[in-house]
Amino acid sequence: MADVKIDHLVKNYNPGVARDVLRDINLDIKEGEFVVFVGPSGCGKSTLLRAIAGLDDITSGDLYIGGKRMNDVPPVNRGVGMVFQSYALYPHMTVRENLAFGLKIKKVDKAIAKERVAQASAMLGLDSFLERKPKALSGGQRQRVAIGRALVQHPDVFLLDEPLSNLDAALRVKTRIELARMHQERGSTTIYVTHDQVEAMTLANKIVVLSPLTDDGAASNLEQFGPPLDLYHAPANRFVAGFIGSPKMNFLGGMIEEAGAQRTRIKLDTGVSLTASVDSSRGRAGDKVEVGIRPEHTVLLDDPRADNRITGTVQVAEHLGAETFVYLEVGGKDFTVKVRPETPAVPQSQFDIGVPADACYLFDAKGQAFPRTARFNRT
Amino acid sequence: MAMVESKSVIYRKLAAHAFLWFFLALIIFPLLMVIAISFRTGNFAVGDIIPSNPTLDHWRLALGMSIIDEAGRTIPPPFPVLLWLWNSVKVAVISAILIVALSTTCAYAFARLRFSGRSLLLKAMLIFQMFPAVLALVAYYALFSRITEYFPPLGLNTHPGLIFAYLGGIALHVWTIKGYFETIDKSLEESAMLDGASPWQAFRLILLPLSVPILAVVFILAFITAITEYPVASILLQDEAKLTLAVGSQYYLNPQEYKWGDFAAAAVMSGLPITLVFLLAQRWLVGGLTAGGVKG
Numbered sequence: 211m212a213d214v215k216i217d218h219l220v221k222n223y224n225p226g227v228a229r230d231v232l233r234d235i236n237l238d239i240k241e242g243e244f245v246v247f248v249g250p251s252g253c254g255k256s257t258l259l260r261a262i263a264g265l266d267d268i269t270s271g272d273l274y275i276g277g278k279r280m281n282d283v284p285p286v287n288r289g290v291g292m293v294f295q296s297y298a299l300y301p302h303m304t305v306r307e308n309l310a311f312g313l314k315i316k317k318v319d320k321a322i323a324k325e326r327v328a329q330a331s332a333m334l335g336l337d338s339f340l341e342r343k344p345k346a347l348s349g350g351q352r353q354r355v356a357i358g359r360a361l362v363q364h365p366d367v368f369l370l371d372e373p374l375s376n377l378d379a380a381l382r383v384k385t386r387i388e389l390a391r392m393h394q395e396r397g398s399t400t401i402y403v404t405h406d407q408v409e410a411m412t413l414a415n416k417i418v419v420l421s422p423l424t425d426d427g428a429a430s431n432l433e434q435f436g437p438p439l440d441l442y443h444a445p446a447n448r449f450v451a452g453f454i455g456s457p458k459m460n461f462l463g464g465m466i467e468e469a470g471a472q473r474t475r476i477k478l479d480t481g482v483s484l485t486a487s488v489d490s491s492r493g494r495a496g497d498k499v500e501v502g503i504r505p506e507h508t509v510l511l512d513d514p515r516a517d518n519r520i521t522g523t524v525q526v527a528e529h530l531g532a533e534t535f536v537y538l539e540v541g542g543k544d545f546t547v548k549v550r551p552e553t554p555a556v557p558q559s560q561f562d563i564g565v566p567a568d569a570c571y572l573f574d575a576k577g578q579a580f581p582r583t584a585r586f587n588r589t
Numbered sequence: 590m591a592m593v594e595s596k597s598v599i600y601r602k603l604a605a606h607a608f609l610w611f612f613l614a615l616i617i618f619p620l621l622m623v624i625a626i627s628f629r630t631g632n633f634a635v636g637d638i639i640p641s642n643p644t645l646d647h648w649r650l651a652l653g654m655s656i657i658d659e660a661g662r663t664i665p666p667p668f669p670v671l672l673w674l675w676n677s678v679k680v681a682v683i684s685a686i687l688i689v690a691l692s693t694t695c696a697y698a699f700a701r702l703r704f705s706g707r708s709l710l711l712k713a714m715l716i717f718q719m720f721p722a723v724l725a726l727v728a729y730y731a732l733f734s735r736i737t738e739y740f741p742p743l744g745l746n747t748h749p750g751l752i753f754a755y756l757g758g759i760a761l762h763v764w765t766i767k768g769y770f771e772t773i774d775k776s777l778e779e780s781a782m783l784d785g786a787s788p789w790q791a792f793r794l795i796l797l798p799l800s801v802p803i804l805a806v807v808f809i810l811a812f813i814t815a816i817t818e819y820p821v822a823s824i825l826l827q828d829e830a831k832l833t834l835a836v837g838s839q840y841y842l843n844p845q846e847y848k849w850g851d852f853a854a855a856a857v858m859s860g861l862p863i864t865l866v867f868l869l870a871q872r873w874l875v876g877g878l879t880a881g882g883v884k885g
């Protein structure tokens with residue numbers, strides 16, 4: 211068991227030629243925490259994981275595992291186990307040999323090795339495949355072998371790179387719950403990369419949101435690090451707000467009409483005025499801003515909390531049974547709302563929706579969030 | 590479960606088959622000729638493909654047995670053909686093994702390690718290899734006679750010397766193996782290293798077992814090259830007892846007397862080890878070794 215501390219980490223595959231992949235990453239991952247890395251494809255999640263494992267060196271900055279500086283320690287001595295994005299099973303070995311390979315290399319006592327393999331295989335339901343080669347396994351089974359191979363090493367830090375991405379929906383849910391249980395039982399520090407919002411929100415103690423670096427000279431591509439609900443309710447900036455939550459948050463442009471410490475009046479580009487429970491005391495009337503509204507935070511007009519009204523033109527309505535999504539166009543922008551099932555919405559017709567002041571997020575021209583003074587829950 | 594095919598595909602298949610048979614005949618015909626010559630009475634290059642009165646005399650001589658000619662004289666075998674064959678096999682096996690070992694480690698470095706001058710070195714190797722060895726014969730001779738002065742066991746007129754000379758020709762093999770290594774996902778070795786393997790262990794326990802087919806190919810190619818190589822061996826080897834079969838069998842052909850029959854028997858014999866090695870190595874020439882290792 212160990213904590214992981216990352217201090218001003220920079221990674222550049224080709225310094226001086228290529229642009230940084232990771233810039234000024236600072237993370238303090240406590241012992242036993244389950245941390246999930248999310249971010250768009252190519253933002254450096256795998257790279258950060260590989261840097262922690264020691265498969266790629268760090269351009270600058272420091273990495274500590276269990277209080278020990280690991281910059282120059284080879285992977286095997288870092289006490290990490292990793293499940294690769296590509297599984298990386300040894301194709302010429304049976305499942306049993308795959309699981310036991312590391313123990314054999316490390317000359318772990320045969321009886322102990324056998325027991326650990328048996329334990330992992332029972333836990334992951336691999337007992338009936340032990341003598342098969344990876345070739346003869348399904349994607350899900352291979353995935354479990356990959357997890358098992360890292361498990362038998364009893365790593366202090368468990369690194370998983372999109373381990374469920376190849377499974378079908380049902381198996382995904384099952385393995386996800388399995389992973390959560392495993393983490394509770396073993397309590398090892400776990401770092402997990404995923405594209406899946408649900409995985410991130412359900413598994414994580416804390417989420418790390420990374421963004422791809424562009425040439426705009428951003429100081430860091432670590433956008434936010436915090437518990438899932440903090441990221442949902444109090445995103446640090448527009449990027450995090452747009453990334454966390456599904457369907458994505460809607461954004462409407464406008465400017466501050468009346469700043470305030472509790473409430474803010476905003477005049478939208480569509481001409482409509484809107485009240486938001488946001489502390490905009492660091493802004494001034496006339497500042498350009500963007501209002502963010504989550505699709506699931508809209509209410510019907512007759513709801514007493516419908517402080518504001520947004521009007522749009524219906525593009526498409528999706529009836530999913532348990533809920534209905536209506537895709538609107540508001541002032542030339544897409545605006546998605548989640549409404550009660552079977553709400554009628556005829557394409558090209560006008561559609562009015564209520565937006566509570568407590569449901570609004572507000573971002574300044576640089577994309578930084580104004581503090582919210584309330585959290586909204588629909589029910 | 591054959592797919593349903595249209596008529597035109599069937600005709601095309603027939604045409605392809607006919608073409609392949611024709612091609613095969615073209616390749617096999619010279620071999621049949623040589624075999625025929627080796628059984629033909631007298632030393633004639635031309636004649637029927639099925640000898641009219643076949644004889645085993647050429648083979649007896651090649652196998653080291655004396656024969657009795659029409660006049661009743663006993664003719665001892667003129668050359669130690671079996672010894673030459675043994676020399677050839679010895680040189681070919683050892684040099685093929687060493688070539689596989691050298692080019693594999695070399696290819697690993699080129700495929701997996703990053704060092705400066707890597708691509709330059711790779712290209713340079715290939716370009717140097719493009720000059721035929723014949724052009725360098727003088728250089729070979731000069732080099733090895735110099736080596737003889739300092740270290741005779743590796744010098745002129747020795748088998749180790751010849752093997753040493755053959756080890757120079759690995760550039761193509763390095764390229765071949767490097768290409769194969771690059772198709773094997775790097776994460777396999779990374780995973781092994783996380784499991785605690787040293788780079789050498791990752792190479793030996795993961796990469797090598799997965800590369801067996803290409804190693805077999807390189808072994809066969811190196812073996813064939815060494816068995817059939819003539820120019821360098823003819824320069825470096827001098828004693829009759831040390832010759833390889835490729836060099837020695839030329840002794841049958843001198844301007845005074847072309848002993849085509851004896852030569853043919855020796856030539857067929859030199860093909861035997863190649864066939865044998867090929868048959869043995871075939872079980873290693875399997876595909877799909879890396880299947881199932883990585884996603885996608």
Ligand SMILES: Nc1ncnc2c1ncn2[C@@H]1O[C@H](COP(=O)(O)OP(=O)(O)OP(=O)(O)O)[C@@H](O)[C@H]1O
Pocket residue numbers: 223231249250251252253254255256257258
């Ligand atoms: N070996 C490498 N050399 C140079 N650039 C690389 C290398 N590996 C990755 N990159 C670059 O680094 C960036 C981050 O890659 P990385 O694999 O970490 O992304 P990721 O966030 O894991 O993406 P995904 O979600 O698609 O897996 C990418 O722009 C990629 O092109």
Ligand SMILES: [Mg+2]
Pocket residue numbers: 255256257295371
């Ligand atoms: Mg990745």
